[in-house]
Amino acid sequence: MAEEHDILNIEDLKVRFETEDGTVYAVNGVNLRLGYHKTLGLVGETGAGKTTTALAMLRLVPDPPGVVECKRLEIDGQDVRGMSITKLEQVRGKDISMIFQDPMTALNPVFTVGQQIAESIEIHEHLGKAEALEKAGDMLEMVGIPRARANEYPHQFSGGMKQRVVIAIALACNPKLLIADEPTTALDVTIQAQVLELMNELKEKYDTSMIMITHDLGIVAEVCDEVAVMYAGRIVEQGSLEEVFGKTMHPYTEGLFNSLPNIKNRTAKLKPIHGLMPDPTKLPEGCPFAPRCNYATEDCRKAVPELHRASGTHMVACSAYERDKNFMIDRRKR
Amino acid sequence: MQGAGSCALHLLFDGANMYKYIIKRLLMLIPVLLGVAFVIFAIMNVAEGDPVYQVAGPDATEEQLEALREEMGLNGSLIQRYFRYIGNLLKGDLGTSYISKMDVMKLYFQRLPNTLKLASLAMLVAVLISVPLGIIAAVNQNSWKDTLAMILALIGLSMPNFWLGLLLMLLFALKLGWFPSGGSEGFISVVLPAVTVGVGLAALLTRTTRSSMLDVLRQDYLRTARAKGVTERKVIYYHALRNALIPIITIFGVQFSNVLGGSVLAETVFAWPGVGRLVVDAIDQRDIPTVTGALIMTTMLVTVVNLIVDIVYAYVDPRIKAQYTK
Ligand SMILES: Nc1ncnc2c1ncn2[C@@H]1O[C@H](COP(=O)(O)OP(=O)(O)O)[C@@H](O)[C@H]1O
Ligand SMILES: [Mg+2]
Numbered sequence: 001m002a003e004e005h006d007i008l009n010i011e012d013l014k015v016r017f018e019t020e021d022g023t024v025y026a027v028n029g030v031n032l033r034l035g036y037h038k039t040l041g042l043v044g045e046t047g048a049g050k051t052t053t054a055l056a057m058l059r060l061v062p063d064p065p066g067v068v069e070c071k072r073l074e075i076d077g078q079d080v081r082g083m084s085i086t087k088l089e090q091v092r093g094k095d096i097s098m099i100f101q102d103p104m105t106a107l108n109p110v111f112t113v114g115q116q117i118a119e120s121i122e123i124h125e126h127l128g129k130a131e132a133l134e135k136a137g138d139m140l141e142m143v144g145i146p147r148a149r150a151n152e153y154p155h156q157f158s159g160g161m162k163q164r165v166v167i168a169i170a171l172a173c174n175p176k177l178l179i180a181d182e183p184t185t186a187l188d189v190t191i192q193a194q195v196l197e198l199m200n201e202l203k204e205k206y207d208t209s210m211i212m213i214t215h216d217l218g219i220v221a222e223v224c225d226e227v228a229v230m231y232a233g234r235i236v237e238q239g240s241l242e243e244v245f246g247k248t249m250h251p252y253t254e255g256l257f258n259s260l261p262n263i264k265n266r267t268a269k270l271k272p273i274h275g276l277m278p279d280p281t282k283l284p285e286g287c288p289f290a291p292r293c294n295y296a297t298e299d300c301r302k303a304v305p306e307l308h309r310a311s312g313t314h315m316v317a318c319s320a321y322e323r324d325k326n327f328m329i330d331r332r333k334r
Numbered sequence: 335m336q337g338a339g340s341c342a343l344h345l346l347f348d349g350a351n352m353y354k355y356i357i358k359r360l361l362m363l364i365p366v367l368l369g370v371a372f373v374i375f376a377i378m379n380v381a382e383g384d385p386v387y388q389v390a391g392p393d394a395t396e397e398q399l400e401a402l403r404e405e406m407g408l409n410g411s412l413i414q415r416y417f418r419y420i421g422n423l424l425k426g427d428l429g430t431s432y433i434s435k436m437d438v439m440k441l442y443f444q445r446l447p448n449t450l451k452l453a454s455l456a457m458l459v460a461v462l463i464s465v466p467l468g469i470i471a472a473v474n475q476n477s478w479k480d481t482l483a484m485i486l487a488l489i490g491l492s493m494p495n496f497w498l499g500l501l502l503m504l505l506f507a508l509k510l511g512w513f514p515s516g517g518s519e520g521f522i523s524v525v526l527p528a529v530t531v532g533v534g535l536a537a538l539l540t541r542t543t544r545s546s547m548l549d550v551l552r553q554d555y556l557r558t559a560r561a562k563g564v565t566e567r568k569v570i571y572y573h574a575l576r577n578a579l580i581p582i583i584t585i586f587g588v589q590f591s592n593v594l595g596g597s598v599l600a601e602t603v604f605a606w607p608g609v610g611r612l613v614v615d616a617i618d619q620r621d622i623p624t625v626t627g628a629l630i631m632t633t634m635l636v637t638v639v640n641l642i643v644d645i646v647y648a649y650v651d652p653r654i655k656a657q658y659t660k
Contacts, residue, residue: 100557105554
């Protein structure tokens, strides 16, 4: 019997960076599965390990200093872990592609944007230079840039326009899985909305599976089917959009919601999570969120909680639920 | 002109704006050259006293001296003589050598091809050694390859040029007999001097390549390229190197300018008749017209090289081109 596979299947991904100042434990045992044509939101504060997780999927974690371990890493049913470099280069940009966090630095300053889009097409569709450039022009038009601008260089584009170019590069070969790493963080608010709308449109049009990395729950609500909340290199809560947003379970997720500006009640004060993410070179013994958690007890500091199924597809890593079946965070009581 | 040549040229200069920039730069060269020529001319004339006595001998009368002064173009004030000199220069006349009585322009152009040959080949040797070495060092930063490359560069930097030249001559000319030990007979005789000069230059160029590449290798756009499926080779030699070129070209330009002035040590060791020897010999013999003429011609050549370097910048980096054509 042929086993059904998903577009993405990661088991027990661990990434550490061995630097002069100590070992940074960036990703500490992440499991992720994503079905075809679904969008997963990977949410968490800066430093949670989101980018590193994404880079590991493309085997692009810089080595040195990065050391990657995992039990399984499959994209579209192919084992990426054991892939030869040549095969890997065929998969990158074709099966899986990535939109990077900062459009200001993601483009090569000495090549025209047309060349940079065409390069990916040349590699994967084995087209000649002229044909690939022609197609690059189509891609530019698709992201709302006149094709005549294909001959211009990145410095001639604004931030929002650059991000459109980066999106065009990522989508040039119609990837099966698109990773968007905070695609709008570096942009002005008005431009953010435009870029997000564009990505949503293109995702629908090409039926691409997507991982949307963000620290903005508003964006997750707009684009995602599923959500994984990441903290200190671990997934602390995971489930469908309805589950995570409607039946929030983890105190950290609650904290993220509380730090959102409230649209209905603008006078309400923002309640950002107090404290900082733990130093990834010296992770605490127990639950990494315990030092910042309003519900934490002594027991929380003893062992790192495992991710447990709560209901349906909803998973949470919080030992309060294991100790007390009736435990409930404040958000659920309202 | 039409066809491929002019098309490539057009791409290179990106139309009228780039031509305008080049013309502007060429016009700017005129005052620069006049100024530099004046400095050289003034120093040579003030430092050497009155050469008429030297030429005429101790028994010459005052009238003879005056006649000789007129004949040698030494009458009038410094400024008058300078403008006369520039006027002659524009007609292609740099005066005649005190020693050989030959036309200085002719003397210079006899030596120039040798210097161009040696300089180009030395730069080629330097680039062929240093660019790959610098890239390998940067890509394998802090590994044994990096250390080895840097030690080689240090040796190249600290080894006296004439000593390397003698070593090469002993081994490849005298012992193995693969190359002549001196002279300028055919291509083969330029090899040893070119390697001597080139190895000396490669050291700095290797370090420049390494540090420039290290800078670029950290850049995000290389990750974008890798994520597209670009091969590692192409990431390094196409995406990264192209961005690392500007400092490399700068040092290349400076070094090329230097060797165009002649590489006196290598020319001496290998009896290579280049511009460097011409100038040094002329200084020895107090042959002022030859020294002045050769220095001014070299300055002109160097300014042209600098202009070419600036144009290459624009070709390599579109942001620089945008500055030029603004
Ligand atoms: N190349 C690297 N070398 C050392 N530490 C790194 C490197 N890349 C990321 N890190 C560290 O790994 C942790 C996770 O980073 P990252 O994945 O970028 O988080 P996020 O994308 O969620 O903001 C951070 O503590 C960061 O400092
Ligand atoms: Mg990030």
